[in-house]
Amino acid sequence: MNFIIWIVIGGIIGWLASMIMKTDAQQGIFLNIVVGIVGAFLGGWLLSPLFGSGTINADDFSLVSLLVSLVGAIILLAIVNLLRRGKVR
Template sequence: MGILIWLIVGGICGWLASIIMRTDAQQGIFLNVVVGIVGALLAGFIISPLIGVGTINEGISIATFLVSLAGAVVLLAIVNLFRRGSVR
């Protein structure tokens, strides 16, 4: 059940992050899910301990969803920085 939640939340977070960063036309469904999952993983390790919010593994809430979304946006910003030379 945990993998299914990661896929669903990762897909939604990756899709929203790609819309925020304006890379939605360049990515497909698969990359949106990958960006969302990796972003949530990074946010779980870096952002969650700093602000004291749990991760998606501990339960889905607005705070955990926003942390995962922030991680996906940061990940896309880093990728854009290396690929294009600007965050956008």
């Protein structure tokens, strides 16, 4: 059951990040899930030591972990935009 919750929360985080970065029209539901989960890994690697919390990948469903995962997904989309277009939107 945790796997299904992980996929759903990852999809929601990826969708929110794509709405913030204005890339939602380019992505489907599958890519939103991938962005949310990979962004959570990136946020866990970069931001978790700063905030002292886990991410959604570490079965930590607190508000701080959701925000860390969201910021990680936004950073991931910014990197992808930078590599594809040469600028961050």
